[in-house]
Amino acid sequence: SGGYSMIPPIESRRNKLLNMSQKELDDLQRYKEEHRPGPIQLSPKKLGGGDISLSAVRQKQQMLASQSKLKKKLQQQDMDRRKRQEEEEKIQMMRDIQREKANKLEMKKKQEEERRQELYQHELLMKREAHLQRLERSSPVPIAASSATPTSSWARGHEYREARKAEEQVSLQQNRDEQRKKSQLLEEKQKQEEEDRKRQMENERLCVNSAFLDRLEARGSGRVSELLPCTQELGNVWQTEEPQDPASSPLPFPSQLQTDSAAEEDTDIEWVVMKLQTKFSYCEREFLESIVSQCNGNYQQAYDLLNV
Structure with a gap:
């Protein structure tokens, strides 16, 4: 136990592999020697960029750095814009889908409602016909020919609606009559106020005219200071203003008045x-x-009368 056995290699194969590997190494070494780069021969030059100064180099580097930042910023904005556009397109597509679903659902509900109304009308019509047939079978005399009061729910509802309609008509007519009476009273009141105002104006005018006539008579008799004005408007008339006619006098004598009146008989009153x-x-x-x-x-x- 614990023993092992060794199989010796084949010498011919081993030698062949060793020879092949050695040959490949020799070929590689020969290729490196043949393709070895030669010495570099360059003309001497001044380092540092030639005639460019350090400030110009720094400025160029700063410009390139700023341009790179701006380029990165523009690229980022472009990426954000594309991303937002894609999101908006996606949201719009979802909205269109939801709108289409809502339209379909609404159309379906409308169709169901129409179908339900048709069924309801059909059932109602059938029930009415059945009810009328039962009434015809139960009553020996037709309903149209009978003089008795109808007792069906439809007849009672019809009577109730007619009664309500009559009450509404009566109330509407009463409201119209009240409004007409109010308008007539208001019109009469306005007419009365207008008549009172005209009467008051006429009285004031007569009072002013009589005061002027009294003053005219008083001027002829020399009793001007004893008269008083009748109204406040009359007091506003007596203002002192000299006449523009140089030949006129503030208080002419009766003979002069007669002469002036005779000379101006043909004068136009309108003028x-x-x-x-x-x-x-x-x-x-x-x-x-x-x-x-x-x-x-x-x-x-x-x-002279107006200027006293």
């Missing part, structure tokens, strides 16, 4: 009124016309 409006723009045209007509178209007399 006198327009001339007075330029002087007394705060007075109304109707008031000025009444004053001019009372003065028989005499501009100076009307001006």
Whole structure:
């Protein structure tokens, strides 16, 4: 036990392998010697880049470094843009798929609803026909010819709807009548206010005219200071303004008034009124016309009356 046996190699084969390996080594050594590089012969040159200075080299290196950073940044942005575009396309595709599914589901629901409505209408019609047939079989007299009150649920519902409709019509008519009455009362009130306003304006105009006539009579009798104005508007009329006519006097005598009135009988009243409006723009045209007509178209007399 524990013994072993050795098989001696074949000498001829061993020698052959050794010779082949030795030959290959010799061939390799010969190839290296034949292809050995020769000596390098270069002309002497100055190191450091020739005529380029150190600052130029540093600037060139800095420019290349900045360009490389910019190039990397652009490449990164391009990659991000492509990535976002791919993500958006993917999301859009998913949205389209979901939208298509939703449309299909909605169409399916609509079809089911239509089918259900058709079945419901069909069943309702069948039940109504069956109910009418039972009523016809149970009653000896037809429903249309019977004078009794219908007792079916449909008839009661119809009567209830008719009653509700009549009540709504009555309430609507009542509301319309109330609105019409309110509008009539409002219109009458507005008319009454307009009439009161016109009456008040007419009274004020008559009061002003009477005050002017009284003042005219008082000027002839020399009692100007004893009269008082009737209204506040009358007090605004008495403003001191000298006439532009140089031949006129502030207080003419009766003989002079008669002479002026005789000389200006042919004067147009409209022209006198327009001339007075330029002087007394705060007075109304109707008031000025009444004053001019009372003065028989005499501009100076009307001006003196208004300028007291």
